[in-house]
Amino acid sequence: MPEVIFSVDQSKSMRDQDVPGHNRWHPDIPNVAMVRPGDEFRVECREWTDAQILNNDSANDVRDVDLKRAHMLSGPIGVEGAEPGDLLVVDILDLGPVPQKVGDAPGEGWGYTGVFAKANGGGFLTDYFPDAYKAIWEFHGQVATTRHLPGVRFTGITHPGLFGTAPSAELLERWNRREQALIDTDPDRIPPLGLTPDPDQALAGQASGSDADRICQEGARTVPARENGGNHDIKNFTRGSRVFYPVHVKDAKLSGGDLHFSQGDGEITFCGAIEMGGFIDFHVDLIKGGMEKYGVTTNPVFMPGNVEPRYSEFMSFIGISVDHDTDTNYYLDATVAYRRACLNAVEYLKRFGYTGEQAYLLLGAAPIEGRISGIVDIPNACCSLYLPTSIFDFDVRPTSEGPKSADRGQCAVTT
């Protein structure tokens, strides 16, 4: 097993760890450790909300979560010799929940999927599901089940939701400026269009004093993916994957966390993955000058691993960029199209006895694929969603007899 270079005590907040991590992006957060190209090492991670969510049957904790504490990241890890313009090669050797431990923190034998309330975060279908919901998943090796979605059992594509290098000061400034410009187009929107730097609940790692204050004032929020990687939520960053991150600062400063036991493409409930703390084992290397050599300027490139769970039969749903409720046509809008595909899948699953919110939670967490199928056939984008049929213990395919509906319980709701 590789050496642990960032360790976490899961009974404590990230803020109270011996070596705390951080929850904002900033070039001046001090490195917690240095590694060399060729090194293998382990990083332990907190669940992204810093364990605000509990293993129970109420969604009140999801409704009331403090999003300013997110995402709690482990790092930054400096890589010797890394300079701006390089590509940092990161192999994901292994990852998983907290080893050999059953406990209260997400990742200690269990994880959760949450639908966030429209008033506090929202999600992809928030106009249809404005309230908070939750499902608690139990882990059985690589398999997850939940009392909140009986009849479902699947192998997770375990992956980190969020890893990235530190932005340069200049890049950070660009982020903050362009996101503020977007927010300014509708500053009172709920949920908001974006999140600006906010020192409340900010954590600057081992920085202290005025440095820490400045980092917390300036640091970019961790929610979106950006030029440094960040919160990609790409389910295919699983064991065996290789990611090539652009390097924007000396030492690259790799940080990350937000581990997922599983997730469907889109992570549609916002907190749609099965969220957990745990560990991740890395191997790192450098391609000197790789950004220019390979034309990688704005986003990482990557190579998926070869151990994703294998499914061969899917029930697939299509959406186009039309709001059928209002008969409104959008121009080649893949977001609308994928939302309609999700809504179509929800409607279908309801015919088998699930509540809409159960179906919504399932589509966030299960290994579904979301594809941009057609993006040029004016005016309608066409997206498709592939749901493996074998994750159900009943036959979910259409037959001439019609669906077998059953009482399938309910997820955790708010009180």
Next chain:
Amino acid sequence: MPEVIFSVDQSKSMRDQDVPGHNRWHPDIPNVAMVRPGDEFRVECREWTDAQILNNDSANDVRDVDLKRAHMLSGPIGVEGAEPGDLLVVDILDLGPVPQKVGDAPGEGWGYTGVFAKANGGGFLTDYFPDAYKAIWEFHGQVATTRHLPGVRFTGITHPGLFGTAPSAELLERWNRREQALIDTDPDRIPPLGLTPDPDQALAGQASGSDADRICQEGARTVPARENGGNHDIKNFTRGSRVFYPVHVKDAKLSGGDLHFSQGDGEITFCGAIEMGGFIDFHVDLIKGGMEKYGVTTNPVFMPGNVEPRYSEFMSFIGISVDHDTDTNYYLDATVAYRRACLNAVEYLKRFGYTGEQAYLLLGAAPIEGRISGIVDIPNACCSLYLPTSIFDFDVRPTSEGPKSADRGQCAVTT
């Protein structure tokens, strides 16, 4: 081999066939044949432009194509007993180019991929590639190669771009209304936001006289996917797939065409697939009242087949909903995110010696996957594009030595 119920002479326009097809959607186009649930049958198809594109090294034909003639569809085929509210079960048993024939029409041993000019159709990257380009592909069993993209060879996921049932009169009216409303928001846009009914070049099958005139006046254009199916361009409708189409009119009236030898998710060059005429073998069945039973109201559902070509290594590209050229942030816009992923892939491939337009053509035609990875991490949607590495006869993976660039020729251009 199943009986041919719609036959095509590939040396003639669809208009001049003994039994012509149609190129507009309308409930009143007369059936060309009746089949029964349980039947298997073959339908022959013209290439979607009615063979306006030639097997040569000039893209002038793509630049000058008359889009009003598209898409030339075979049908409608009536299904006995089908009534509005049913689901029409369509199994794609087999499909392919024109059998046992080498000739001048696309599908007779060859096919093409086109980048349409911004002034005449455009495409997903039209602001970056405003001119017309073309690649001619030769077929070798299930494999395609092209003199216009040396170094590339892949197995196609052959599929129909467009199949669907007839709309009801009411549904047709809704389409035309909602699309006109969209067009009205920017009526002079080039390329246009949508296409309205246009009798010029319209073909109404075996309708004649005032019926034909009315159909051509009212008939919806065939470009987008809609509630009847239509131009999905879903590459996964390949051999062995089963599609469940909503039935909107008596007899269902199944029509289709626009066969593709291969296509990448998104069909990004607009005519991004490898376009061809050919044949498709169907088995049909009915689920009576299936729309209500399964909650299928707005789009077909489907089950992909199990013989898609298998790749295990991918070079993957990420895009987020930021226009990095202008540092403009878009709110969870998957269309922008996928466009950036495509642009990142183009830039990468240029480092190996391809021209940008070659890379663009390749991404349209090769079996790439386009996924909506993250759609909730405000403000940035995150899309990813998976390019199989084994379609190249050189190593396309990043290495510390940097890419091996070579002279890789050029695609067909305009004169």
Next chain:
Amino acid sequence: MPEVIFSVDQSKSMRDQDVPGHNRWHPDIPNVAMVRPGDEFRVECREWTDAQILNNDSANDVRDVDLKRAHMLSGPIGVEGAEPGDLLVVDILDLGPVPQKVGDAPGEGWGYTGVFAKANGGGFLTDYFPDAYKAIWEFHGQVATTRHLPGVRFTGITHPGLFGTAPSAELLERWNRREQALIDTDPDRIPPLGLTPDPDQALAGQASGSDADRICQEGARTVPARENGGNHDIKNFTRGSRVFYPVHVKDAKLSGGDLHFSQGDGEITFCGAIEMGGFIDFHVDLIKGGMEKYGVTTNPVFMPGNVEPRYSEFMSFIGISVDHDTDTNYYLDATVAYRRACLNAVEYLKRFGYTGEQAYLLLGAAPIEGRISGIVDIPNACCSLYLPTSIFDFDVRPTSEGPKSADRGQCAVTT
């Protein structure tokens, strides 16, 4: 479509074709055509027994088949420049049943699987199933079903059972000598240990006069695989495969046939594949001196294609090299071990209502995998057999309730 260089009229015996093929291996059978490295071409094939088997519900034809007429091969095709010591590169571009034809010959819309009687051919389980049985399969695109095995439906891995190059005179002599030596150890065995040259029913292609007589006297029987390739019955030689055949004579002299719509590993019923006539499209090339370069001396090497049907769930059976009926232990005998795995699978399937002979036919024809799992753990070899669960329209997995047995009819039997 590539040019047909060997054509077959399926209404006539191979013997009566304009250009007949052959059913013995001999270096002096004249070439029927010459091709060049780089060429693509089509070869039409008779079903291996020359269409002695009929589409009906009696297995009498299987019982009474004249095996001396087998295998009817198309060829030899000469490859310009090929010399002994080269490797002949053969790409299988495409293959399938007789195109656009429904008729009386196997391959014209249908095929069959036969269990041969112990007294006339036998099979892998002939001591357990000494009589003749048959199943007639109908083709639906790449899918096969049969009235003789209700509840089963699968995608075939279509492939040629038999292709190879001509042996040299010296190699032919070695074959005949070593096989005679084996037969001599038990010359009266039924079924026999091997088949010696036999001019009865022999066909020597376009050879005539004394040449033909000599070929028929000396020519090796086509049943086994040998150093020239031959009757491999490797199900993975499907579309997209590339085979590297040793070249033993000038022009290589490629011949073949025995097309299979599908087959399980082992082809256990002897005529276990779904047998058919049809076509196969090849591309050929040469690696000069390839046998020495790559150390390929005794058998071809190959690379499977990437479009085999994809299954993800299997019911698997194990066998070890023990005859449990007599409690006799064999030493690391994979043949015994695989036979026990097959018998275990048969026994299991009987619990669901199939007869033993139906189960036996199924294991010959369906895309099962047969693996040598352990071959060193003295004294027991261990083989395993993987049966895809999704080929059944009922649940074939073990449950606490036990199997759901049903009346599943019967295959064709003898009268």
Next chain:
Amino acid sequence: MPEVIFSVDQSKSMRDQDVPGHNRWHPDIPNVAMVRPGDEFRVECREWTDAQILNNDSANDVRDVDLKRAHMLSGPIGVEGAEPGDLLVVDILDLGPVPQKVGDAPGEGWGYTGVFAKANGGGFLTDYFPDAYKAIWEFHGQVATTRHLPGVRFTGITHPGLFGTAPSAELLERWNRREQALIDTDPDRIPPLGLTPDPDQALAGQASGSDADRICQEGARTVPARENGGNHDIKNFTRGSRVFYPVHVKDAKLSGGDLHFSQGDGEITFCGAIEMGGFIDFHVDLIKGGMEKYGVTTNPVFMPGNVEPRYSEFMSFIGISVDHDTDTNYYLDATVAYRRACLNAVEYLKRFGYTGEQAYLLLGAAPIEGRISGIVDIPNACCSLYLPTSIFDFDVRPTSEGPKSADRGQCAVTT
């Protein structure tokens, strides 16, 4: 994480553990723990030789290994309610090397593959490789590399080589009798045809006194697979697999060990897997009366998991049941055929610069597939061996230029 019900201190022999396991099969070895149907639990395991092999560059330890100490098994674990005639359902939830530990015992960050000397164990190609050889593999997440086979890197299919239930006294007696009968046919053979009970080095778990003596006298050796499961060495028993073991005694008495980080079909070098100690997590259940219900009498049945590493390109080798060195023909002998396929693969790999013994070690350890392709085409069985091409960091496919040979070092040899 599930509770550990059998723990191992990897610094001590199995004999010296607080609760020792056993290395013979016998119904009277006392249970070390009881579990209930539905339970999940962890079992820790010693490497099969009890850690006689060291992480160094000499194969002397392999040459001199004491095979009477093998296999060191963890267990027996009693399952409440299990009775003869039931099927014990065993889900492999997870398994792996010793967690969070680098050390001297196999499994502590490393494993090994051994070729056993003909005079001490032998292997599948022992007539060709009579001496002892060894390769030490380092673990990187799910990936293995070795200094003894440079240029190779692959994802292991981690699995237990050996698990099973206890035999009844009657079954044990049958084993010993039938294996003795086999040995008696050639009692002086080296390597032997089988292994008889031998109290030397035998370990009877927690039995003591005369019970222990009797168990050691009567207990069956653990090398072969038998009716209780046992040393299957089926590489596909990986994460997510479900095995249905026959129950022969009250409580079922599940025991096992011999964990493998990876293995090729056949485990051809005898100790061909990458051998390690480690852990395995199980879920168990019962199908009451399942043996009769499902006709499972002589061997377990199983369902493989869905996370095996995915490869899509293979270099494949064929063997037939002919000893080409002596031109001797064997009758449908799959063992001979697979041996020839292995030898053909070895010869091929030597052309790229590996020594024969390196190639032999590789074929034992890498995720190759070994298939029984044709087993009825008299007189030649035909087996095929599939070697994934992507495990090499050079191009291993045949080309017209011939193979690129290089100095690829050597494995550990004896002194």
